[in-house]
Amino acid sequence: MFVGRGRELEVLNKAYASGTFQMIPIYGRRRVGKTSLIHEFVKDKDNVYFFTAQRTTARENLESFSAALAMGRELADAAATAFPVYRSFADALTEVFSWARDRRITLVIDEYPYLAESYPGISSLLQTLIDQNRHDSQLFLILCGSSMSFMEEQVLGEKSPLYGRRTKQIKLDPFDVFDAASLLGKPDAIKAVELYSLVGGVPLYLEQLDSRKTVLWNVAECLLPPDALLSNEPENFLLQEVRSPAGYNAVIESLANGCVTPQEIANRTGIAPALVSQNLDRLSRLSVVRKKIPVLGKKRKVKYEIADNLFRFHYRFAVKYLTAIGAGMSAMVAGKIVSEELSTFVGPVFEEVCRQWLLRRAASGSLEMIPVEIGSWWGANPSTRKQEEIDVVMCGDGGKLLLGECKWNNAAVDASVLGKLRRRAALLDGGEEAELYLFAKSGFEQECIERSREDRRVHLVALEDMFA
Numbered sequence: 341m342f343v344g345r346g347r348e349l350e351v352l353n354k355a356y357a358s359g360t361f362q363m364i365p366i367y368g369r370r371r372v373g374k375t376s377l378i379h380e381f382v383k384d385k386d387n388v389y390f391f392t393a394q395r396t397t398a399r400e401n402l403e404s405f406s407a408a409l410a411m412g413r414e415l416a417d418a419a420a421t422a423f424p425v426y427r428s429f430a431d432a433l434t435e436v437f438s439w440a441r442d443r444r445i446t447l448v449i450d451e452y453p454y455l456a457e458s459y460p461g462i463s464s465l466l467q468t469l470i471d472q473n474r475h476d477s478q479l480f481l482i483l484c485g486s487s488m489s490f491m492e493e494q495v496l497g498e499k500s501p502l503y504g505r506r507t508k509q510i511k512l513d514p515f516d517v518f519d520a521a522s523l524l525g526k527p528d529a530i531k532a533v534e535l536y537s538l539v540g541g542v543p544l545y546l547e548q549l550d551s552r553k554t555v556l557w558n559v560a561e562c563l564l565p566p567d568a569l570l571s572n573e574p575e576n577f578l579l580q581e582v583r584s585p586a587g588y589n590a591v592i593e594s595l596a597n598g599c600v601t602p603q604e605i606a607n608r609t610g611i612a613p614a615l616v617s618q619n620l621d622r623l624s625r626l627s628v629v630r631k632k633i634p635v636l637g638k639k640r641k642v643k644y645e646i647a648d649n650l651f652r653f654h655y656r657f658a659v660k661y662l663t664a665i666g667a668g669m670s671a672m673v674a675g676k677i678v679s680e681e682l683s684t685f686v687g688p689v690f691e692e693v694c695r696q697w698l699l700r701r702a703a704s705g706s707l708e709m710i711p712v713e714i715g716s717w718w719g720a721n722p723s724t725r726k727q728e729e730i731d732v733v734m735c736g737d738g739g740k741l742l743l744g745e746c747k748w749n750n751a752a753v754d755a756s757v758l759g760k761l762r763r764r765a766a767l768l769d770g771g772e773e774a775e776l777y778l779f780a781k782s783g784f785e786q787e788c789i790e791r792s793r794e795d796r797r798v799h800l801v802a803l804e805d806m807f808a
Contacts, residue, residue: 342380343543344519345373348510352381355508359444361477363470363505365452366484367491368512369627370577371544374484377512378448388412388446389436393455398429401458405432430465437469440479452483453490463494467501474505487581488625513627514541514648516696521807527551529807530781533748534682537689538563540649545570555682560674564658564665574654581626587611589655591619592646595629596655600643620644635715635733636768643718649689656685683748690748691716691731694779697806698734698742709736721767730764732777741770744777753780755788758798777801 355362366374375392382388391408393401403425409432410423426432439445449455456462466481473479483502485491494500496509515523520541521532534555539545548570549558563570574592578585590609599605602620606613623629630647633639646652658665661673677685695714701707717730732744745761747753758778765771777799778784778792784800792798 341523342376343523344515345377345380345512348377348512349381351508351510356381356385356444356446356480359478360507361440361470361474361479361481362507363466363481363483363502364508364510365491365495365506366482366510366512367488367495368486369488369514369542370486370580371542371573372512372514373543374486374512375450376543378450378482378484382446382448385444385446387439387443388448390448390450392450393452393458395454396458398459401455402426402429402432405429409436429459429462433465433469437473437477437479440473440477442478444478444480446480446482448482448484450484452485452495453487456490456494463501467505470502470505488627492625515543515546516541516700517693518696518700518807520546523547524549524551529803531555532807533690533693533781533803534686536693537649537686538653539570542648542650545573545650556674556678559677560671563653564661564670564674566666570650571654571658574648574651577628582622587615588619588623591616591623592628592651593655593659595644595646596652596659600645602644605644632715634717634719635713635735637717637719641718645688653685657681683750687746687748690779690781691746693806694732694744694746694777694801695734697779697801698732698744698777702734702736707736707742709734709740709742711736717768719767728764728767730761730768732779733768739770741768741774742777743768743771743774744779746779748781750782752783752785753778753788753800754785755791758788758791773797775799779803779806 352364355364366378368374382390389409389412391405394404406425407423436445436447483495495502496506497503517533517536520536521527523543523546524532524535527535531551535549535551535558538559539549548562562568565571575585575589578588582588590611591605594605594608599608602613602616605611606616620629624631628646628648628651629644632643632645634641657677664673698707699711699714702709702711711734713735715733717733718727720726721728730743731746734742736742743761743765745757747757761776761778765774765776775797779801781803783802789800792800
């Protein structure tokens with residue numbers, strides 16, 4: 341089942357309809373659904389040639405490319421066919437460009453970094469052919485890759501031979517919670533958020549879950565057992581993406597257990613602060629970690645957190661209970677996690693869910709605000725000298741400000757939470773005029789509802805309303 345990606349499909353279809361030469365890099369982390377997006381795009385197109393490069397020799401990739409051109413839509417096993425093999429990639433690509441002089445041709449090169457690894461001259465060859473043919477060509481060329489650094493540096497970067505040749509580019513991100521819920525079969529709102537908090541929005545991860553079963557079952561059967569795909573995915577991902585993953589494992593585990601600055605991580609792990617910072621930068625580029633700066637706060641107050649929910653779960657729980665899980669106690673460990681720690685674990689994810697909901701509302705025009713920045717705020721209260729936090733801060737055009745508090749617990753939110761948000765809003769410039777939002781898993785007490793009616797700037801949003 342194909343879900344979401346409407347914006348990306350619109351970009352591709354508009355470019356296709358132009359009839360002119362297009363070269364569109366599509367990139368994003370592994371498992372995020374790039375190939376599925378491309379297959380959805382080309383399913384109703386004619387003259388499609390789809391080639392998936394392998395981590396092998398240039399000769400074997402040339403054989404597979406020749407087979408793909410011979411077979412059209414289907415990539416054949418070159419060893420099992422009698423199709424002629426082109427003498428070189430130059431001959432093969434020159435022929436593709438010749439086909440595209442009088443008709444629309446779509447050529448997809450999936451796993452482009454593997455092709456470039458086996459044949460380093462491929463980007464320069466494409467540059468030459470594009471420059472010679474682009475003005476009278478109907479070729480629609482897609483270069484797809486999972487290596488973020490390669491695609492950003494060797495395809496999109498200024499030093500790349502292909503720099504300036506792209507006509508569009510698409511960086512594919514994981515689903516937000518709402519598209520994730522659709523892929524899961526639209527379970528109830530609480531389960532949707534809880535399952536999303538376990539694995540995030542990577543489609544392949546979501547497909548491992550069964551939303552018809554309980555969250556406890558999914559933790560016990562899909563995330564903890566040593567033979568489960570999701571149990572091994574974080575460490576396998578690092579093995580493919582970084583050298584010497586031991587240090588990265590230690591950094592992520594520190595983040596999962598409450599360290600938020602490079603110095604705190606260095607103190608916990610014994611890794612030099614400079615190397616910690618390098619590891620954090622690399623993990624940020626891989627979308628495993630994100631750097632946080634308080635919106636409207638002091639920019640030097642930097643924090644780091646795990647951005648990928650599966651990594652957060654794995655390094656918070658699976659690593660901690662590794663011995664018990666290895667002894668066949670996955671069900672027992674899952675019971676402890678779900679009964680004692682899940683609510684606290686989901687809380688920060690719920691804050692991100694609320695931001696996602698606001699961005700969707702803004703995109704639909706319901707907020708009457710164009711977001712400029714969204715995140716959270718933390719800083720000192722000058723009166724009490726204590727640290728304060730605001731879960732959601734959205735700055736809009738014209739100085740508009742929206743502030744929010746998010747509560748993931750089983751009790752209805754009472755009026756004191758609204759009072760606390762008002763006091764914290766006063767700490768920010770323009771906070772007294774900000775739109776105030778309370779988000780609640782379990783609704784609101786009557787007094788809170790009545791007080792919100794007295795102020796048009798106050799909005800109460802229950803979880804079930806977010807998924808309505």
